[in-house]
Amino acid sequence: MTPDAEFGYELLVCRYAELSWHPSEGPRPALVARQLGTRERRWDTVVIEVDPAAFERRRAFGERTIDSDLLHVVRGAPPEWTWYRDALPDPGYPWRYVRQAVHRAAGRDLIEKRRDGNRIQIRRVRPYPDWVERIVAVENKPDLDRSAADRLAEQLGHDIETGLADEAWLATETTGERVEPALLRELPVEAGILATDFSAGVDADAVDVAWHPSDLAPGSGERRDAETETLRLEIAERAYGKGWRSFHDTMRPDCRHFELRREGRALVPYCAAKEKVPTARECSGSCKEFSPEPPQWRTKGWPIEGGPGKGLTALLERRRERERDRIAPAGDD
Structure with missing residues (x-):
């Protein structure tokens, strides 16, 4: 039987995504994590669709998360020995914190470092790959009622406006019954809806697509700003290190x-x-x-x-x- 807690339901949705993602467009290689996001918004389930070859190059950097400070160093490390202040973009905060991140990155063999007089020089071990293709946010609500639909409409609307994710879904339990159409109409049309019935276990047949989502990625010729792209990568790195188990x-x-x-x-x-x-x-x-x-x-x-x-x-x-x-x-x- 399906666990009666939302937490248990969340784990089943994560396992479904791990086994059968993408629900409407066929298999895609992806990592699945839970309870990730930003200071303003935390997602129940996060699916990171990846480029397999680039993902293998990411794995060469180890199995642990590369946090935001380390990403600044690893992504900016040059191919030749360079003073770290010349090599890295201005962080917007004191350089002493960057220096600490340089030491941490070298301690994990993410970069190489050496001293040239009083200066710390760095160079990359290997280029950091562009391994993240798409980020998908899933909200899990097994018991969808009017108040829950209202809250989810606001949350999903925030996801659509910020454009941080490429796709947004709601997963809700049906247990063999239809989801009330009036409740679904409360949700943004851009969000997809997964109707789940895990009473017989978790597999592809346990989920139906009740509504297909819109692509939230910028259109042709447009790009996300650098801050948003960096934030997306930080979320993907946390998903890589944490997973959902x-x-x-x-x-x-x-x-x-x-x-x-x-x-x-x-x-x-x-x-x-x-x-x-x-x-x-x-x-x-x-x-x-x-x-x-x-x-x-x-x-x-x-x-x-x-x-x-x-x-x-x-x-x-x-x-x-x-x-x-x-x-x-x-x-x-």
Whole structure:
């Protein structure tokens, strides 16, 4: 059955997108993440459509997020040794922070650095690729009522106006019934609508396109401004490093009641004590049902070093890596 919490529904939408994106235009290589965005707007699900060959070149920079300060250094690093202030564009903030980012970038082998007298010189290890093709925002609302439709109309309208995403969707649960047409009419016509029924599990057949979205990318001859492009890349980098299975970072897999349960082709967290899919707020050390794993689970007879909680965390991380591996590079021309 479909998890009763919006959080659980969100995980199923993420898994669907990972398996079957794009819903109306056929398979596209993509990364999926959740709860990402800007200071003004956070998206439930984010789909980063990528160029496979460029994505492989991005992976050469490692598996961790390259944050905004590091991006400034990595993207601007020159092919030849250059004083970092001459090599990089003016950041608009004190250069001492750039210098700190230079040291961090070199520490992660993202660039090379050396001293020439009192000056720090840098050069690139390899060019940073243009790996992001499109960014798609999905809002998840399993129970769409009038008040939810009003809020979503405002949120989706913001996405359409800012042009930060290339496409915007609403995903809502039908469980075999039609979504009320009057509610759908409240939403911007530019936003697509996914009607989902995950009661039998997660696969391509569990989702129907109730409304096709408009392309929000600038038209022919137009370009997004540099600030927006940089912000899009920062979101994509966070998606690359985080993925959507990172809920173990904000929950307590070390609790004896924490489990992973299968929903078709998805694994979702489950609390055996409460018999439900918990939210990150519920699954915390302050929960009255929280019970740490007994020490003997981690020391005697358990086949995974660190106990079952560590094992579940490792499983989720391996699945994130497997999805990165699945985005195969393009063939030779």
